[in-house]
Amino acid sequence: MENNGNTKGNRYAGLAFFAVGVGCFVLAGFLVYLFSGKFVNTPSGMRAGPALSLATQPPSPAPEPASAPSPERRAPVEPKEWVLYITGEVTSPGVYRLPPESRVYQLVEAAGGLTPKADPVQINMASPLGDGMHVHVPALRPVAPVMEVAPGGGVPSPVQPSSLVAFPASSPSAVLRSAPAFSSGGRVNVNTASAAELETLPGVGPAIAGAIIEYRAARGRFASVEDLLRVKGIGAKKLEAMRNFVAVQ
Amino acid sequence: MSEVQASAIAFSSTEARHDVVPFFPKEGAACAPLLFLLAGLSVSMTGVFRGLPVVPSALLAPLTVWGLLLILSEHRPPRFFQYALLLSLLSFAGALLCGYRLPQSESFPGGAIQTSGRVVLERSWGGRRAVLVDTRQGRYLMKLPPNRYVLEGDILSFSGVARSIAPQPGSSFREDLYWSARGASLEISPESISRRDGGLSLARRRTTLRKRMLLVLPHRTRGYLLAAVLGVRDPDLNDSHRHWGTSHLLAVSGFHVGLVALGVWKLLSIRRMRLLFSRRTAALLASLLLWGYALLAGGAPGALRAALMLQTLLVGNVLGRKGTPLNSVSLAALLLLFWRPAWFFDIGWRLSVMAALLLAALAERRPSFFMLPLSSVLIWFAAFPQVTAVFERVPAAGLLLNLIALPLFSVLYPLAALLSLPLLIGLRHGELLAGAAEGLFALWEWIAEILAGIVPWTLSWSPMLATIGGVLFILTIAGGLFPLRGRTIAGVGFFLLGTVLLL
Numbered sequence: 219m220e221n222n223g224n225t226k227g228n229r230y231a232g233l234a235f236f237a238v239g240v241g242c243f244v245l246a247g248f249l250v251y252l253f254s255g256k257f258v259n260t261p262s263g264m265r266a267g268p269a270l271s272l273a274t275q276p277p278s279p280a281p282e283p284a285s286a287p288s289p290e291r292r293a294p295v296e297p298k299e300w301v302l303y304i305t306g307e308v309t310s311p312g313v314y315r316l317p318p319e320s321r322v323y324q325l326v327e328a329a330g331g332l333t334p335k336a337d338p339v340q341i342n343m344a345s346p347l348g349d350g351m352h353v354h355v356p357a358l359r360p361v362a363p364v365m366e367v368a369p370g371g372g373v374p375s376p377v378q379p380s381s382l383v384a385f386p387a388s389s390p391s392a393v394l395r396s397a398p399a400f401s402s403g404g405r406v407n408v409n410t411a412s413a414a415e416l417e418t419l420p421g422v423g424p425a426i427a428g429a430i431i432e433y434r435a436a437r438g439r440f441a442s443v444e445d446l447l448r449v450k451g452i453g454a455k456k457l458e459a460m461r462n463f464v465a466v467q
Numbered sequence: 468m469s470e471v472q473a474s475a476i477a478f479s480s481t482e483a484r485h486d487v488v489p490f491f492p493k494e495g496a497a498c499a500p501l502l503f504l505l506a507g508l509s510v511s512m513t514g515v516f517r518g519l520p521v522v523p524s525a526l527l528a529p530l531t532v533w534g535l536l537l538i539l540s541e542h543r544p545p546r547f548f549q550y551a552l553l554l555s556l557l558s559f560a561g562a563l564l565c566g567y568r569l570p571q572s573e574s575f576p577g578g579a580i581q582t583s584g585r586v587v588l589e590r591s592w593g594g595r596r597a598v599l600v601d602t603r604q605g606r607y608l609m610k611l612p613p614n615r616y617v618l619e620g621d622i623l624s625f626s627g628v629a630r631s632i633a634p635q636p637g638s639s640f641r642e643d644l645y646w647s648a649r650g651a652s653l654e655i656s657p658e659s660i661s662r663r664d665g666g667l668s669l670a671r672r673r674t675t676l677r678k679r680m681l682l683v684l685p686h687r688t689r690g691y692l693l694a695a696v697l698g699v700r701d702p703d704l705n706d707s708h709r710h711w712g713t714s715h716l717l718a719v720s721g722f723h724v725g726l727v728a729l730g731v732w733k734l735l736s737i738r739r740m741r742l743l744f745s746r747r748t749a750a751l752l753a754s755l756l757l758w759g760y761a762l763l764a765g766g767a768p769g770a771l772r773a774a775l776m777l778q779t780l781l782v783g784n785v786l787g788r789k790g791t792p793l794n795s796v797s798l799a800a801l802l803l804l805f806w807r808p809a810w811f812f813d814i815g816w817r818l819s820v821m822a823a824l825l826l827a828a829l830a831e832r833r834p835s836f837f838m839l840p841l842s843s844v845l846i847w848f849a850a851f852p853q854v855t856a857v858f859e860r861v862p863a864a865g866l867l868l869n870l871i872a873l874p875l876f877s878v879l880y881p882l883a884a885l886l887s888l889p890l891l892i893g894l895r896h897g898e899l900l901a902g903a904a905e906g907l908f909a910l911w912e913w914i915a916e917i918l919a920g921i922v923p924w925t926l927s928w929s930p931m932l933a934t935i936g937g938v939l940f941i942l943t944i945a946g947g948l949f950p951l952r953g954r955t956i957a958g959v960g961f962f963l964l965g966t967v968l969l970l
Binding site: 232235240242243245246247250252347352354417455456462463 | 526536538539540543594615626658660681957958
């Protein structure tokens with residue numbers, strides 16, 4: 219009898235705990251109901267991210283939405299002239315003072331123009347500048363590492379590894395295929411590469427390699443990497459995947 | 468008679484004599500206390516995501532912990548309430564910590580920056596390349612035009628304007644949370660960039676290995692090994708696997724880390740190795756290999772979660788305190804959340820934790836021959852709501868293909884890596900072995916195409932399938948913690964209903 223009483227007591231206790239557990243969820247639901255959507259639009263005031271090493275001056279002020287100017291906020295004081303720093307392949311690298319709203323080409327002109335070693339493709343001459351900005355003009359990439367092929371058909375290895383040279387990725391394997399004399403800048407030249415060579419590119423199988431060669435035979439050389447988009451089977455995504463590994467010469 | 472049954476009978480007789488509440492040592496909170504913590508934290512984080520302020524959201528965590536413990540625990544061990552109180556306090560503290568550390572929108576107004584740092588990640592991002600740069604001031608995101616090639620391991624010197632990463636307007640994809648999970652909260656709009664070789668680093672090793680694989684391996688083997696070893700996906704392979712419903716094979720996950728762990732374990736179990744290394748040395752060696760692989764593979768959430776889980780099991784083994792699989796998975800998931808709370812919103816983290824919890828819950832029961840196919844089906848259903856919510860459609864072929872894909876790839880990946888090694892290190896005639904691996908992958912593709920042809924349909928989000936998935940998931944987890952009795956089933960039903968209604 220006593221044992222029965224204990225069992226019954228345990229059962230009631232179990233049910234009571236179940237009910238308290240349900241109560242916890244009900245309370246949670248009440249909390250959600252109480253606070254749901256109440257504070258969503260309030261500014262958090264939090265600041266995420268690490269402290270920045272800011273340039274000497276605050277940036278070109280971020281364009282304020284014209285519709286909501288804050289009357290309390292002081293208008294940013296525009297400096298009379300911008301101080302700009304240019305390095306790299308220009309005749310006279312250094313610090314220059316230019317009028318506000320200048321662009322890169324003006325800074326390059328002030329620095330005496332580009333040297334013959336400068337890579338004009340890698341720098342956007344029309345890009346707008348900001349006060350305190352540093353512009354670096356990169357040099358043309360050095361000659362690509364020529365993949366040396368051992369006479370016995372060993373694995374190719376770069377003769378002249380260069381830190382500035384692009385990823386010499388999809389050169390064909392000397393073991394599996396012929397010597398990679400076709401590569402330009404360590405990349406596959408789509409105007410001269412064979413089907414086997416093209417197949418070394420990411421996302422390119424025999425069908426697409428064949429389509430590239432067919433296109434080349436029918437319409438002539440590719441003028442730019444983007445021309446590959448005209449080849450059947452190459453979409454933007456595929457071009458994106460192979461872009462770093464192809465060259466057009 | 469199992470250990471649990473024996474202890475149950477022993478406790479029943481003790482109960483009769485001493486009026487003690489019966490207690491199953493391996494049940495509920497005594498089996499996996501951290502799972503309750505994880506459940507509380509998950510509800511709290513969902514609350515924050517739905518717009519609740521941090522403190523009320525954090526209060527949801529202890530309420531969930533108490534609620535789950537009380538409705539599911541038919542037997543209460545001694546000091547049950549002290550234990551539950553501690554868990555609920557921990558869950559509240561954890562929820563506060565995670566809630567406040569989640570990125571806030573419009574938190575940084577923008578500013579000019581000029582610094583330099585190492586590229587730790589480079590991947591395609593729509594029509595551009597996304598680059599993460601580690602600088603002394605923190606980790607920054609840059610999106611560069613595709614013609615500006617930047618490699619992992621390079622040092623970039625740049626100047627530009629820094630702004631908080633903002634979610635795309637009109638898109639459900641929270642780009643800020645995605646990058647926050649990867650350590651970046653600010654995006655740089657670069658105005659000038661110069662690049663130089665970064666010297667020795669893990670990122671540079673990744674690039675070198677990637678280059679080597681691209682250069683020498685045949686294309687299928689290259690694609691699969693790039694995915695498994697470095698976490699780099701080949702677009703063609705990715706499309707095929709998406710069509711077959713087996714994309715998870717290409718994402719470095721617990722499956723891959725588990726294979727590495729199994730390999731290491733087998734290696735260290737050889738008698739000669741056991742004589743050579745003490746248990747602690749072997750555990751240290753295994754840990755180094757595990758973390759080496761997880762980091763080489765790009766530190767994907769699934770890989771990190773699996774490495775953490777296996778690490779806790781290894782440490783527990785060395786210390787003589789063996790944990791349960793459910794508790795180890797929960798610990799790994801919690802550690803990742805405490806490190807970067809935004810992982811909670813990462814689909815990779817979610818699917819990885821979900822699959823690992825399911826497998827761990829099944830492992831708590833008696834393993835049988837049918838466990839493997841059953842787990843594959845369960846994972847498919849449990850992942851269905853998440854996958855369709857993110858990717859809109861899921862191929863039904865995955866249900867069939869995963870039955871053979873997982874066992875097949877658990878052999879194929881190590882075998883292909885082994886067969887490709889001679890060619891990768893430049894041994895003569897290595898191409899013959901690599902060709903064999905290529906043939907095996909071609910055979911798999913042929914089989915997969917045939918099977919995908921048998922089940923050609925794709926499924927979009929459906930409330931019924933999502934409910935089935937949710938019920939199966941929670942029921943399996945509860946079944947790993949408690950014997951599936953009326954109270955457990957009722958508790959699961961109530962929890963599911965409450966969660967859906969509340970959130």
